[in-house]
Amino acid sequence: MLRPLSFIVFLATWWGAALLTGGAKLPPPPTVLAAAVAEAASGALFFNLGVTLARVALAFVLAMTLGSAIGYLMGRVRIANRLGDPWLILLLNLPALVVIVLAYIWAGLTEVAAIAAIAINKLPTAVVTLREGTRALDAALDDMATVFAIPRWRAFRHVILPQLAPYIAAAARTGLSLVWKIVLVAELLGRPNGVGFEIGVAFQLFDIPLLLAYSLSFAAVVLIVETLLVQPFESRLFRWRRRAP
DSSP: OHHHHHHHHHHHHHHHHHHHHOTTTSOOHHHHHHHHHHHHHHTHHHHHHHHHHHHHHHHHHHHHHHHHHHHHHHHHOHHHHHHHHHHHHHHHHSOHHHHHHHHHHHHOSSHHHHHHHHHHHHHHHHHHHHHHHHHTSOHHHHHHHHHTTOOHHHHIIIIIHHHHHHHHHHHHHHHHHHHHHHHHHHHHHHOSSSHHHHHHHHHHHTOHHHHHHHHHHHHHHHHHHIIIIIHHHHHHHTTTSOOOO
């Protein structure tokens, strides 16, 4: 009951603020809903949401795959850590805008450039999280796997991976929240479709109802993904933990 209640409070606050500031600057919920319904009826809303979700999924999978592999390598091999640490620090502190602009300049205003730029911005957080997780592995369990001559892949699957599971979940959660934000910037700067592009168009036309319609639709998709995918994944991953009474 708390989630519907918070949604009702949000709508009431929004409607009250719209009445105080005027519909020109902050349209009331019915006006924004009408704009969203019009975009949905034309098919533009679902198309742009689908395009943005596809970019999020591709960039997230790419960044998590590469970031997990690199982080595990840096956590296991000292030379790899020393060689990669300066680049990791650079990527962690490099503004996302710079990465996106350079990607578009070097690779052109293409889909590959957009997805690569989004993935690069997410990559260092996954690397850092998995590197620290790898460093925290229990050496006694490694010795046990060696003593019992457990094959390398089985040892990784049954000994190492369960220990890394909390770090993988943390990297996925933080990385996904980062990708949600960066994809809109990438679309705003160099793509001809997507939620970020439509928000940019609405800004240029000063069409506040359309801007809010796309923004809130995107926020609704984020909440749905969080509720239906991310939280069940974490619950299954940590089902061995005792729940607080």
